[in-house]
Amino acid sequence: MSASAIVQTQSLTKTYAGIHRVNKVDLVVGEGEIYGFLGPNGAGKTTTLKMLLGLIKPTEGSLRLFGQSLSKQRPFILKRTGSLIESPSYYGHLTGLENLRIIQRLRNAPDRNVDEALRIVRLENQKDKKTEQYSLGMKQRLGLAMALLSFPKLLILDEPTNGLDPAGIGEIRELIKSLPGRYGMTVLLSSHLLSEVEQIATTVGIINEGNLLFQGTMDSLRRKSSTSITLKTGNNAGAERLLLTQGYHPVQNNGRLELGDLDDAQVAGINRLLVAQDIPVIRIEEQSKSLEDIFLELTGKGRSL
Structure with a gap:
């Protein structure tokens, strides 16, 4: 532990x-x-x-x-411990304040906690309204107030x-x-x-x-969203062979070469190298994985959020 x-x-x-x-x-x-x-x-x-x-x-x-x-x-x-699991539980025929008073007695909490919880979730002006008349959002706020009541x-x-x-x-x-x-x-x-x-x-x-x-x-999750340089040329096969001789490790993917995370000087050097060998450079792009991309990779791209 x-x-x-x-x-x-x-x-x-x-x-x-x-x-x-x-x-x-x-x-x-x-x-x-x-x-x-x-x-x-x-x-x-x-x-x-x-x-x-x-x-x-x-x-x-x-x-x-x-x-x-x-x-x-x-x-x-x-x-x-305070909790709000799935949907809040409440007595619809009672007001928001009366529902909180029940939790107050169960938790043996002081009166000031009730006032503070209502203020925090911004229900102080709706506390005397029956909860069966609350909107879904107000009911959620009441459930949160109940969870917070004992702080x-x-x-x-x-x-x-x-x-x-x-x-x-x-x-x-x-x-x-x-x-x-x-x-x-x-x-x-x-x-x-x-x-x-x-x-x-x-x-x-x-x-x-x-x-x-x-x-x-x-922060550690964000670090997984490292940038990557992709390259499209008029001769990807030739560009790949040339870059391999220079210590790079390009990977062909959907008509582009993926080169990993490179600094500006390396990108400029690759561009000069390819042009000098008469390999036309069509596009150079910097791409990065978003947290959404990482999430989908971890949980399966076919799964809806």
Whole structure:
């Protein structure tokens, strides 16, 4: 167990009808991180989060939160954890404030927490409205307020921007980004939207078909998006033979030569070399893999986000 890890799993597995929905996942969420758990719909994100909260039992493997085993220290762990999984639960015939009061009593939280949670999610002017009259976005905000009510050390959110309009998504994004600094929270959130995770997370885990394919900082993921020079000439075969003699390693792909990451001086030298050998240079392009490209490579290009 890592000393600074708030969440750590080892070979965490959940099997239904002989199919691994989560397969030997080793998740590590460090203290103070915003961990983006990214994957297509049906990848195993929600199942993993439910196991972390004890809502479903793992088939195999172990998990520890705050350095403790959930099976042995469940009250200790859950007292320090807030969550919003799938869709928020509420009593439709009660107002938003009345719903929060119920959570307040369960959490033994002070009155000021209720006021602060409503203010954070911007429901203070809608608190006396029955929740059955709330829009989908307002219900999502109420669920987030419930998760925040005790100002937990660990906040687990499953698709937290679901149902929000673009302005609301931006507000919730900025809120989540502020939580580690303002309240000392560690945030673990799932999403199928790479653009959202990219803007909010400090660390990312990419899961697909139950398998954790990547785990690391956002910066380490971005470093995978290295640039590459591609070259199109009037004689690609001749250009390839010539460049091989000069220590380059071109790869033919769709009528172009891929040369990897080169600096400006190398590109200029290659251009001079080819022209001097009467090989016409038609096009030189610098290409880089976007995070979207990397995500699709990891999860399979045919799979929709």
